[in-house]
Every structure is written in structure tokens, then in C-alpha cells.
Amino acid sequence: MTNNANLIKELPKVELGNTGLDVSRLSFGTGSNGWQGRSNQSDLGVENLASLLTLAYQHGINFWDSADAYGTHPHIASALQDIPRSEVVILTKTLSQKADQVSADIDRFLNEIGTDYIDIILLHTMTQADWPRRYADAMEVLSGAQREGKVRALGVSCHSLNALKACLDTDWCQVVMARINYAGVNMDAAPEKVEPILEKLYQSGRAVYGMKILGNGHLSNDAHAAIQYVLNLSSIHAITIGVENQNQLMDNIRFVREFFEKQAEMKA
Numbered sequence: 001m002t003n004n005a006n007l008i009k010e011l012p013k014v015e016l017g018n019t020g021l022d023v024s025r026l027s028f029g030t031g032s033n034g035w036q037g038r039s040n041q042s043d044l045g046v047e048n049l050a051s052l053l054t055l056a057y058q059h060g061i062n063f064w065d066s067a068d069a070y071g072t073h074p075h076i077a078s079a080l081q082d083i084p085r086s087e088v089v090i091l092t093k094t095l096s097q098k099a100d101q102v103s104a105d106i107d108r109f110l111n112e113i114g115t116d117y118i119d120i121i122l123l124h125t126m127t128q129a130d131w132p133r134r135y136a137d138a139m140e141v142l143s144g145a146q147r148e149g150k151v152r153a154l155g156v157s158c159h160s161l162n163a164l165k166a167c168l169d170t171d172w173c174q175v176v177m178a179r180i181n182y183a184g185v186n187m188d189a190a191p192e193k194v195e196p197i198l199e200k201l202y203q204s205g206r207a208v209y210g211m212k213i214l215g216n217g218h219l220s221n222d223a224h225a226a227i228q229y230v231l232n233l234s235s236i237h238a239i240t241i242g243v244e245n246q247n248q249l250m251d252n253i254r255f256v257r258e259f260f261e262k263q264a265e266m267k268a
Contacts (some may be wrong), residue, residue: 011060011253012260014237016089017207019153019174021119023089025231025238026256027063027209028056028249032217032242034070040244042071050078052249057083059253065240066113067093067124068105073112085115091175091209093124093157099137106145120153120175121145129162132170139172155207161188164197167206175207180236182229185215195233202235210239227255 011024030049032040041049053064053076064079066072076090090113094105109118121142128134145151155175158164167173179187180194188194202208210230213219219226230239243249 011256013062016153016209016237017174017202018205019120019207021089021153021207023063023238024061025260026061026252027065027091027238027240028053028061029065029211029240029242030072030075031065031067031070032244034067034072034242036069037071039070039072039242041242042075044075044244046075046078049075050081052243052246053079054082055246056249056253057088059250061253062087063089063091063238063240065091067122068109069093069095069124073109077112077114080114089119090115091120091122092118093122094138095124097135097138099141102138102141103145106141106150110150117149118151120155121151122154122175122177123156125159126156126163126166127160129160129166131156131163131166132172143172153207157211158188161193161197164188164194168197168200168204173206175209176201177209177211177240179212180210180230180233181213181215181219181226183215183219183226185218186212187215195235198233198235202237207237208235210236213239213241223251224255227252228259231256231259 011026013022013024016023030041064076066076092109094102096102096105123135142154153174155173157177164178167176178198184190198208213230214223214226230236241252
């Protein structure tokens with residue numbers, strides 16, 4: 001574990017594509033093994049996870065990643081009792097596909113998190129190449145919520161190469177969450193096939209948000225190298241990593257901080 005006193009408060013931040021949102025390059029993920037309303041993080045309990053989120057904020061992480069499928073909205077709501085809402089960027093995801101379901105989800109998410117707006121909502125786990133056609137009604141509901149100020153940015157999390165490619169063909173998609181790691185573990189395809197698509201998305205102004213950095217835990221013993229690899233890609237705005245305890249959190253913060261410190265030294 002890293003000594004807290006040796007950590008700087010702020011991590012580097014970046015403008016997240018064309019969303020107008022400034023986020024820390026490292027996001028706090030709450031969805032390790034998350035599905036059907038639970039995750040490793042939600043299993044920690046509301047108080048324990050809220051304390052970790054608060055600690056992350058104190059060390060410069062202003063970007064929190066959630067989803068309906070993880071069951072972590074109440075935990076985020078608890079953390080917001082001690083942190084000004086405007087100082088954190090909250091991302092969540094919906095598995096709903098029909099317009100009325102998505103509309104109900106948006107209002108429920110706002111209530112569960114205890115907020116007037118959600119910074120980013122993603123359509124969760126896109127796998128079909130034609131998802132922009134399949135989910136046009138859901139996308140329009142999200143766009144309406146954005147116009148009303150309930151949501152600030154929209155996008156998808158991708159779980160197939162074809163779904164990822166489809167993001168290039170729809171201007172609706174502002175944020176693309178994509179699986180990326182050096183080993184190709186739990187990815188949509190090998191890194192050499194995914195990276196060119198991410199670069200095109202980045203160059204088009206989309207926010208490219210990396211997940212599965214540690215290969216769903218398979219690269220945890222090589223976390224430093226795994227994090228360095230993804231941060232070295234010019235096409236990634238931010239990454240999310242799920243943590244379950246203070247040691248993991250502090251080590252990930254240190255790895256990210258050291259990467260950018262070395263980058264600054266090289267430019268000096």
C-alpha cells in the first residue's frame with residue numbers, strides 16, 4: 001500500500017471528448033463482476049463503498065462509474081452527502097431498450113442517486129452492429145432528457161467489435177466505453193484490431209473511455225504495466241478500474257500519477 005502522505009491531491013484531468021465535461025484520467029469503477037443488481041463493490045455495503053468513493057475524491061478522482069446492473073446508485077447517493085454534486089462526474093448505464101422503459105429508468109436513476117441531473121448515461125452492453133437502428137427510440141428518449149437538462153452526455157458501452165465500429169456512424173454517440181488491455185483479455189477483439197477504431201473515434205471528437213484495463217481481474221498482478229499500456233494510447237481520454245479496498249485504490253492512483261509525472265519530465 002502507498003503512503004497517503006506521498007500522494008498529490010489532484011490527478012490529471014482531461015476534457016472528455018466533445019461533452020464539455022472535465023474528468024480525472026482515472027475513474028472509480030463500481031461494477032467488478034457486476035450484473036443483476038449487484039457487484040463486488042455493492043457487496044461492500046453502502047457505508048464502506050461511499051467511504052472509498054469519498055477517499056478517491058479526496059485524492060483527485062472526480063469521475064464515478066456506475067450502472068443499474070451494478071446496484072450502486074444508493075452508494076453514490078451516500079457519498080454525495082459529503083461531496084458537492086457539481087464536483088463529481090457521474091456515469092451510469094441502462095439495460096432497457098424500449099422508450100418507455102428508458103424514460104422510467106432516467107427518473108428512477110435521478111431519484112436513486114439523489115440528483116437533478118446525471119452527467120453521462122450509456123446504453124449498456126451493445127453487441128449488435130445495427131444497435132443505432134434497433135435502439136433508435138431509446139436513443140431519442142435519452143436525447144430528450146439531454147435537452148431537458150436531466151442528462152449531460154450520451155453514449156454506449158460496447159461488447160463486440162461490430163458494435164464498436166457502429167459508433168463511428170452515428171453522431172448521437174458522444175461517449176464510447178470500450179474494452180481495452182494489452183493482453184486482449186475479455187476484449188471485443190485483439191488490441192491491434194480495436195486500437196485503430198478507438199483512434200478514429202477519438203479523432204472524431206467522441207469521448208473514448210477504456211474499461212477492462214485489468215482484463216476483468218486477470219491482469220491484476222500486473223496492474224502497473226496494464227495501466228501504463230492503456231495510458232500510452234493516444235486515443236484514450238480516461239479509464240475505469242473497479243477497486244474493492246483502499247490498497248487497490250491507492251496503488252492505482254500512484255500508477256496513474258507516476259505515468260503522467262514521467263510524461264511531464266520528458267516534455268520538460
